[in-house]
Structures are given as structure tokens and as C-alpha cells.
Amino acid sequence: MIDLNPKHFETVQHILAKHVPGCEVRAFGSRVKWTAKDYSDLDLAIVGSKPLTLRQTGQLAEAFEESNLPMRVDVLDWHTISEEFKEIITEEYEVIQGSEVVTANEEFRIIPMNSTTKNNRWNIVELGDVVQINPRRTLTKKEKAFHLAMKDVEVYKREIISHSSREFSGSGTRFQNGDTLLARITPCLENGKTVYVDCLKSNQVGHGSTEFIVLSGIEGKTENLFVYYLARDPSFRTFAIHSMQGSTGRQRVDANTLRLYEFPLPPIEEQHGIAHILSTLDDKIELNRQMNKTLEATARAIFKSWFVDFDPVKDKIKGRKPACMDAETAALFPSAFQDSSLGKIPDGWEVGTLGDLSHQPQYGYTASAKDEIVGPKFLRITDINKQAWVDWSSVPYCEVTDKDVDKYRLYKGDVLIARMADPGHGVVIEENQEAVFASYLIRFRPIQDQYARFLQYWLRSNSYWELVKGRELGTTRASLNAKTLSGFPLVIPPLEIVEVFSSQISNLRDRIVANTSETESLSSLRDTLLPKLLSGEIRVNDTNEILEERDGRQS
Template identity: 30%
Template sequence: MNNESRITDIVDFNPPRKLKKGQIAPFIDMAALPTNERDIVEITEKAFTGGAKFRNGDTLFARITPCLENGKTGKVSNLSDEVIGHGSTEFIVMTAKDSEIDEDYVYYLARLPEFRKFAQMRMTGTSGRQRVSWQDLAEFTFAFPEPEKRKAAGVFLKTIDDKIRLNTQTNQTLEQIAQAIYKSWFVDYEPTCAKAAVLAAGGSMAEAETAAMTAISGKTAADLAAPAQNHPARYQQLADLAAAFPAALVPTDDFGEIPEGWEVCTLKECSRKIQNGGTPKRGNAEFWDDGTIPWLSSGEVCNNKILIKSKEFITQSGLDNSSAKLVPSHSTLVAIYASPTAGKCSFCAFESTTNQAVCAVVPKSGYQYFNYFYLQRQEQYYVSQASGSAQQNISKKIVEETPIFQPTKEILSVFNKIIQPIMNKQISNLIENNKLEETRDSLLPKLLNGELKQQA
């Protein structure tokens, strides 16, 4: 094992970068800094007035509570060459002295538990606004391995994060596809509008249904000729779906015009039950220690579109002696406390319990995806319904009485058949990412100090 040396042997902290006051440049906000991922997705543009300055390859390290404790750290990777970006004054920029050897190694060093603990122990300031200085971080010492081992460790860990990024990008694409289908059918009513337009112009019902088929498939009538010949069964399914959409829109009080025959109702009527959660008494170890029942907070609901795990667990005794309730898989969870988070929702892919700041919408058969996509679009509605002097909340009653409409069972069934594999693939990718993160984090300390000789 090598003798320990200062981190400044391989890292420059807050290196000088040229950026003029008032210059418009890429900007990264603290909120965009990830907690357990490498890549920074949200980069905007803003006039430079001060703060951290960085370029591609730099690591951004959050130095203020609670961001430091929460693990906010990211690697800058998607700026144009030679472009300088800027960000929060609460970032510390870490740059490898030798980027060819240590660029990735430095990022993973910033995620090393030993380094993060060192940083937390040196935070100063008033409660709630504590920070660590880069000068204190510069005192960190570590048994750094030889350059070739550092580079190999960075390459291996980068391969894991590259796979995580690919899965994340795939999920973003799948989400966009699912949202586009939902919007077309249930927001813009494109199949119905296409039918209605043809009939209004004097066309036949056959022509109207062909128009609906083009709206559903995204293909022209000419393009549909080939599937009719080569895949008659698939073509017939599309034709049957087009026929199932109404041919006219009718006015309603809550939604303006909706397809004829679809019924306006409340969310409660599309659900088996709607329930709030609860929190077992924190001081009672019997309710928490060695718990195996997942328990979700509203923060987890607000920060994840699809949930595959919980951070905390309660015991059966905790469940039995509190207001916490089991929530079946495929329910939609709605945060109900403290605007602007009130109204945010997520799809829960596993059986769990929640705290009292979450309202669980347990769907009726066939409504698990429809309810979720519908509620994703209701955040502003819930914000408008929030009330309270100390903090703006919504209630279970408001969630229950949320106006919604019911499509026909035939259309809902086809929607589920299309959306289910999309959702299942997203869930599968999230589960794989979770396993990759666990692998990465378990190997990271030994890779960084050179103990693991083989990284393949």
C-alpha cells in the first residue's frame, strides 16, 4: 500500500476560468446536481454574475448542507469544447491535474464515502447553512495508487455509469412515447377529431375511420396499404381500434368537449380506494429496527416518476400501530403537503406503505396506467386547490373529488396493452440501474485505493 498523500497532488480546486460579468453562458443550478448519478442533465443559459466556473471534465461538489449530506455531485460532460459554464456559489469545482489519467478518478474520489465524511466533519457555520471550504477539502489525504491503476479504476467505474446513463436515456424516450400516446388519445382526442372532421366535410364513415387510423398510427392512408397486405391481423386491430373511437365531441362542464359516450366522473370512481398513509412513532425501535415493509416519504414521491424501492422500512408492529397502510403495486402516489410539492405524483411499482404526506390512489382494474398519466397532468389543478395558512396542502377529499373521465373499456384495454410493455421496460431499467449503482458503490473504495488488481 502506498503512503498517503494530499489530494492536491492530483486535484486542482476551483481553478481559474475566464468568464466576463454579464456574459451569457451555460448555467447549472444546485437543483440540477444529481445525488446518485454522474451526469448533469439540466443545463440552462444565464448571464454570469459570479459563482463557480467550470468546463467539460470538471467535477462539481456541493459544499452546503443538506446538499453535501445528500450526495449532490456531478461530472460536467455535455458542454461544447472550450466552453466555460458557471453555477451556484455553493459548488466546489474539482479538476484533475492530469485529465488523461485522473479525470474520471477525481469524480469517483468525490463520491468516496471516506472523502465525503471528511468534508462533512469540516463543515462550519450556523445550523442549516453549514458549508465546507475548498481549503479544508485540500487537506484530505489518501493512499493513491499508481497512475495506471487510477486510470483503470476510473475507466471501469465509468463503464458502469455509462450503462446507467444509457438506461436512463432509454427510459426518457419510453416516457416520451407513452406521454405522446396518452396526449393524442385522451388530451387532444386526435382519433375522434380526425373522424369528426371527415364527417363534417361530407365524407363517409369508412373514410372517417381511415382518418382515425392515420391519427393513431402516425402513417398516411397510402402508408397503411402495405400493412393491410402484409400484416392483415395487425391492420385489423388498428381498424377495430379506430372504429371504437367516437366520431363526435360533446360539451361538458369540467373538460370542455370530450368524445361522445365517455363519462365524466371523479377519481374516486376510477379507484378501488384512495387512502392517506402514516408514520410509526420514530422513538419506538420496535416499529423501525430490522423492518422489512417498504415505507415511502413524500420526498421520494416528488423526486421519482416511477418508484421501485424505498429508502426506509417499518416492521409489522409499526404497520399495525400507526396510520400507515399497505399500498398495492401499480398504484399512483400523490404528494399532498406543502405547495409547490403538493400535487406531484409517481407510479409505485411495488407494494409499500407511505407517510401521511402521501395519498395513494389504488386503481380499479384497467385504470392503473390511465390514472397515473392523468394525474401527472393535474399538478397545477392541485396547486390551485391547496389551502392553509402555515403551508399550502391538499386533502384526500380533494384527490377523491378530482374530475376525470372514463373512456370506453375497449379503448382503455388497448391503451393498457400498448403502455404496459413500455412501463415494464422502464421499471426493468430502473431495477438494473439500482443494481449497477450498488455494484459501483461497493467496488468504489477498493478500486480507488488500488486493492482490486483486476477491473474486468
């Protein structure tokens, strides 16, 4: 094993098998020694029967650069490095791709990188002997039933989040509770679209895209939920991806080929234990996601009620006590409206602009992003996601002078808005970081700290996005500039109301941040345990100590 997230390891295996099949690949350096940081390079040496061609070297480098890997991958050709360097590598390395190419009935794949050869306690079986593949499920033609499209399946998410009701045409997959649906077409298979069906009524049969393969356990041999996690195993997915056939862009894995996948089959009791451990982690992850969804919806609802619909003012006009509000807060709202350029607004409130609530806007710093720690974090548009928060663990670094650090340093409460690529998308910096921001971002620093939370949710309001869509510059590449953004009009409430709003939202956001942090920890633990449990490297009884140690760190 090397120090690499299982999903990232799967990506590495896929690229290597595609571009250097038949070559032994040795990982060395910090990720083998387990001294790596999140941003550390992955060092690989390709040991082939002959030197790599320039074409192979270029294609391999391009594939790694275009992948979703968060770290740089440095590839060396064994035939071109010095004997001294070979000796250094030989001292400590891990083979992550063998030189053997499987032939005969397994001609479509490289030997999967699982631990079957290490485990002599469990029988090695073929998938088709212990799992039902596309089992027969009966559904009457033209019957209206539960339908699952590929777009309804989220990446690496067990639960079915959305679906529709549609007449069964006579073709497509059919499934019932306990079945696993595996996307078989590119890029959905590579992206990890796999779900477990448990939302149908008793004896109900659903149908879906023809691009699913249905997997189901066999009583006495395989437990249904175990089969789902088997389909999530990096070794299984690598095998499936390498087995894909067809034209570029429309490649699929064939069900008959999938039957040949070999893996160590634990006893049914061990399967139950494995499924229980992994599903418990998934359940907690999903609970955190749902909690965050509710907390975020609550925050947005408060903003809309107070500053868009003006519900407290309307309630007071009608002689009602404002809903979900204490008397002290309610007293801050007026009981009348006034005319303005933006229509009716609460009496005493003002119409202003983003520029009125912020200091002089500032464009960011131009630099090259570095994986190595060469300076402060370097926040770019690509590091800002759609949930209005920043995942600092994946943000790279940059070289910058002390003078420029002082000029572009980010502080808690800074509002950043993208001017290119994703114009209008914005975030608020929620924690102090040793970081600067890139040139495609514009900083608006609030004149009062309390306005940061207000602007955070104004940036997500419909009225703001109507302004964005109406003011984007350019035809082929939309953009915004500081002058345009500064002039965006908005209703400005009194500061004392903004202070109460900021306090309430900060409490909600603190809970969201805590849940997100726990979710990341749980996801990492699940992704680490999954291949080890399925290979037998870790047994179910061994996980108690691991889970207790994690709980101890969390408490």
C-alpha cells in the same frame, strides 16, 4: 468494512466525528458479520476516555434520527454496559472511528477512514501535490458564456443536466472540459453535489457559482476522470465535511485545507483503469435513466393525445388516419364531438367522477412504523416518490392483526392518494406485496382492473392538478378528503379504449421497472467498488470476475 452503503457510511462518520470526536467507535452485530437485512439496525459502541454525558447521548441520538439513514442506529456507551456484553462485542467488531485526533497541519479533521495504512504499494500523497485546485482559467469580463448555478447540479450525478448563458461578472469559478466541480458549502457538499465537466466546446471556458471548488488533473500525475471519482470517495468527502468552517448554515470547506487531504495515488495506468470501470457503470446508469425518461414521456404523451387533446378523434374528423395507431385501435375512436360540462368531448364518451370508476374509498391504517419484520410492509406518504412508483426496499413494517391485514391489504391496481403532507400526490400499486397502507393515504380501488393505468396517468395530468389546487382544504396545512377526491370530474372513455391503453402502458411500465431495478443494482455495485478501487483493496484486474459474476446473475 461493514455491511453498509458507502453513502450511508459517510453519513455515519460525519455524525460521529461531529458529536463524539476523539472517541473510538466500534460497530458490532449483523452489519459486521455481514448477515444484515436492508432494515437491520446498525449497532455502535462508543469507547471514550470517560462516560458520555446526557447531552452528548441526546444529541447523538437526535442526529441519527434526523439523518437520511434508512436504518435505526443503536448507540451504546462502553462505560455503562456489562462486562459480559463487552466480551460479546469484543469477539467480533470493526472500528469505524479511531480515537486519534490529528493535530498540526491537519488540525481540522479526524483521520479519514480510507485504506491508506493498508496499502504499501502506492505512495501516500497530499491532494495539493498531484491535483490542480482552482486552476487559472481565462474568461473576459462581461463575456456571455456557459454558466452553471448550484441549483443546476444534481445530487450524486456526474453529468451536467442543465445550465444557462450569462455574462461573466469577473468573479466566480471558471472551468473547462475535464474539470471536476465540487460544492464547498453546506448542505450541498454533504448532499454530494459534484459534477464532471465534459459538455463544453473545445477550448471553451465556462463560469459558475462561487461556491464551487474546481479540481483538475496534472498531466503525468493524475487523470481527470480519476480526480472526479476521488472527489466522490467517502473518505475524501468525510475529510472535506469535517474541514468545514464558518457560522451554522453557511459553513464552507477551504481550498487550502483541502490540499492537505492524503490518499494513496495509484500509477497513471491504474487511474485510467479505475476511471474506466466506474465511468462505464455511470454511463449505463445514465442510459437507463434516459431510457426511462423517454418511456415515461411516451406514456404521458399517449394519455394526453388520447384523453386530453383527443387527437385520434380530430384526425378522423379531418379524414386523416390517426397517427401512430393501428387500424383496429383507430376504429374504436368516434369521428365527432359532443357538448358536455367539461367542454367538447368525443361522441359517446361520458363525464363522470373518480368515484364512478372506483369502489368505496378507504382511509388507511394507524400504526407505528418498525424497522424490524413484525408484520407486513407499512406504506406511508414518505414512501411514495414523485415518479409514481414505490421503492419497496425502503418501506418499513408494522404490527397489525390478521383482521386488519385483510382490511387494509394492498393489491396490484390499487390507487393511493395522499390526503395530507403532499395532498393529491398518488400512485398505483404495480405489484402484489404483503403490505398495508397508512392513515394519511386514501385507497381508490378501480371497479375494473383496466382503469388502474388510466387513473395512474390521469393523476399526473394538468387537469387533475388544477382540481387539486382548487380544492385543497385548510390554510396552514393543506389537505384533501375522500369525499372531495371522489367528486373530481373526468372524461370517461369506453372500456375497450381503456383496455388498449392499459396494454400499451403496461408494456412501457414493465420496461421502466426492469431498467430501474438494473440501475439500483449498478449503483450499488459502483458505490461498493469505488472506495475499494481507490484504496487499492481491489485492483482493476480483480473487477473482471466481479463484473462477470454480476452479468451472469442479470442474464
